[in-house]
Amino acid sequence: MRQNGNARILVLGGDGFCGWPTALYLSRQGYAVTIVDNFSRRLIDEELGVEPLTPIESIGQRIQCWWEMTGLNIGLHRLDLACDYDPLVELIAETRPAAIVHFAEQRAAPYSMKSSRHKRYTVSNNINATNNLLAAVVDAGVDTHVVHLGTMGVYGYGSAGMKIPEGYLDVEIPLENGQRVSQQILYPTNPGSIYHLTKSQDQLLFAYYNKNDGVRVTDLHQGIVWGTQTAETSLDERLINRFDYDGDYGTVLNRFLMQAATGHELTVHGTGGQTRAFIHISDTVRCIQLAIDSPPAAGERVRIMNQMTETHRVRDLAKMIADASGAKVAFVDNPRNEAAENELFVENDSLCNLGLKPTFLAQGLMEEISEVAGKYAHRCNPDLIPCRSYWCARKNQESSLGEGIGIDTEDSAEAPHLRQVLGRAQNLIGPTSS
C-alpha cells in the first residue's frame, strides 16, 4: 500500500456510484478521506420507485465495514453542497484538504429531461453546488486542488472532423486584413441534455474562479462508466457498489446486461449508430488519484483531461452482449433528440501518460455478466429498464398518453416519496405559491 502522508481528501458525493469506490480506493492508497454527501441519489431511487440491482448498504454500514476489513477510517459529513454553504466553508477551513473531488451533481441525462421540475432541480442543484464549492474554497483561504467529474457530453457527439481534444481547441481566426491569428479556446460545447448543459456551465465557473481567484482545478471529461466493482468494493458484499439499470440512471451497457440476464431483447434506440466513449469504474478511481497526484501548478489554467479509454457504437455493444449471452437485439424509437449516427475520435493521452492502464470491455464484460448481472438478476424488475424520459415536449406528451409514466405528477401512487424529493428541490428553488 502506498502512503500519501495522510493528505486529507474530501469526496463530495462520496456515497454515489463513482464517489463510493473512489473514497475506498483513495483510503486504501493512504489518503485521509472524508465523504461529504446529502444522500440525494438514494432519495431519487425512492422518487423513481427503483432500487439498484446490487444490495447496497447504508453509508454508516459501508464505512463500518471498511474499517473492519482494513482498519482504515473514512470520515462522513452530511451536507447539501447546493444549500449548506456555511458548514461547507467551515469544513474546508478546518480540514484544509489537499484536494476536493467533486462528484456531487445530479448526473443522469434522462432524469434531467423527465419534466420541467427535473430540469429545474438539475440546473439549480448542479450550478449552485459547483459555485458554492468554488466560493467556499476562496472564502476558506485554502489552496485546495478541485478535481471535478465532468463529462464527454459537453463536447457534443459530433466534431468538425478532428479528434476531440482535451478541453481546449486550437483555432485560427481570420482577420479583416487577410491574416490569421492562432488561439486556443475552450472547446465550444454542444450539450445534449439539461444535465450535460449544467456541466458546460460548470466549465465557465471553473474558468472564472481560476482566472479571478487562482483556484486550481482539474476537470475530468468522463465517458460512460461501465462495470460495478473495484478491488475495494469486492472485499465484502457490504461494500458493494450500486448498479443502476433503470431507464433514468442505468447506462446503456447496464440496461443491455439486465435485459440479457432476464431473458429480454436488448432495446437499441434508433439505429444504435450513436458512438459513445467508455471507461471502467476501476479506471475511474485510478484516474482520480492520478489527477490528485499531479495537481496543476499555481497560476495554471484549468486542466482538462478526457477520462475515457475506448469508444463503441451502441449497436456494437448490443451485439457484443448478445453474442456472449444469446439475447436478441430489438431496435426501438429513440426518445432522445440526438443524431442517429455519429463518429467519435477522442484524445486521451493525458491520463495514459500519467500511468493509466485501461481495462477494456472485451476483457471485463464476461465478469460483469456473471458476477453482477447474473448473480443479482433475481432482484431485477424488467419493467424499469426502458427509457421513458422524452427530450421534447411533443414526445413527452405522446409518452404520457401512451405509456402512463405517472411519476411526473405529485399524486402518483407509484412514487410515494416523490413529494419528499421534489419538496426538497422546491425548497431549493423557492416557493411556488401564486
Next chain:
Amino acid sequence: MRQNGNARILVLGGDGFCGWPTALYLSRQGYAVTIVDNFSRRLIDEELGVEPLTPIESIGQRIQCWWEMTGLNIGLHRLDLACDYDPLVELIAETRPAAIVHFAEQRAAPYSMKSSRHKRYTVSNNINATNNLLAAVVDAGVDTHVVHLGTMGVYGYGSAGMKIPEGYLDVEIPLENGQRVSQQILYPTNPGSIYHLTKSQDQLLFAYYNKNDGVRVTDLHQGIVWGTQTAETSLDERLINRFDYDGDYGTVLNRFLMQAATGHELTVHGTGGQTRAFIHISDTVRCIQLAIDSPPAAGERVRIMNQMTETHRVRDLAKMIADASGAKVAFVDNPRNEAAENELFVENDSLCNLGLKPTFLAQGLMEEISEVAGKYAHRCNPDLIPCRSYWCARKNQESSLGEGIGIDTEDSAEAPHLRQVLGRAQNLIGPTSS
C-alpha cells in the same frame, strides 16, 4: 402613435432601470404591456442603504400616473422569476405573449463581487430565472419570442485583433491532414465578474432550449447604458427613471456626473485606459422594440445583436465631463481584476440596419448634467460614490480593514435591511444550518 395590434408583451424586471422605460415605450407603441417584477432592485437599495438620485415612485403610482397621462393600461404581476415557477407558467399560458422581454437578473458587477453571499445570490438568481423562463415557455406550449438583455461583458474586453462580432465568431480549425475547416461558433466568453459569468451561462441555456425545444430567442449584448430619461419617463416627474450613482450600481458615467455635480474630483480606476461600449437609455428601449418587431424565424438559431452605439476610454469620459463641468480628474487604485488598458472594436450593424438612430454622448451629455445630475444633486450622498467592491479575496480583506465596508456582515448597523434581502437569497439557495 403606431398600433401593434395590442400584441401582449411581458416585461420581466419591468420596475428596473431598463425595464421601466421599456415598458412605457412599448405601451406607447401600442403593445399590451404587463410588468412582472419582484422588486428586488428596490430591496437591494435598502440593503446597500442607498437611494437613486432621482425620486422614483412606487410601481403602483408609476402605473397609475402612466394611465392618467396617456390613458394606457400597464398590467402588473408580482412574481419572483427565480422561484415562483407555477405562477409563471400560468401567466404565460394565459397571456400567450408575442414576446417576453427578460431584464429580471441581478445586473451589477460590483454587487456580484461584494462577498460570497452576493456571488451566490447572483448565480442562483440569474441562472434559475433564465432557466425557469425557458422551461416555462416550453411548459406553457407557446411560441413566444424571448428577448434577453445580455451584456457586451460576456465577450471580455480583449480580442484577438478582430472586431468583436455579433455573438458568433468565424474560425478555422486545422485538421491533422493539414486542411482547415471553417466553423461559426458562439464567441468564446471571457467574463470579468460573477455577474458577467451568469450572462455567459445564460447563453448556453438559450442555445440549448433553442436547439432542443425550438424556443426563439434574441440575446442583446448591451453596452453600458447612460442617460436617465426617455420621452415617456419625462412626461411627468412621477414617471422618472432611476439614476444610480453608488459604487455598486452606478455606472462609471453616472459616478463621474455626480462627482462633478457635487464638486468632487472624478475618480478614475487605474489609468482609465479601459475602453467600454455605451448606449443611451432611449436607444435601449428602441432596440427592444426593433428586436420584438423582427423575431427570429422558426428553427433559427439564437439571434445575437450588439446593443451599443459608441466606445470610449474611461479617462476620455472623465475628461469630457471635466471639460464640461470644471471638475478635476483623480486617478485611484482599481478594485477590479482587469486589464489596465484595452482596445475595443465592436460590430453593431444589426440594430442599425433595423433602424436604430443612435443618440451619442456628445449630444446628450449636457442635458444629462443639467436635467438630472445638477437638478437632483441635493439628494446625493457623495460617500456612496466610490466603488468598494473588490474582485479578489486579498484586496477584499485589505479593503475591509482599511475602509470598514461593514455591509458584508449581517449585523451591520449601516444596512438594517440586509438581513431581509440576504434572508431572501438564503431562502432561495437553502438553509445554512450546520
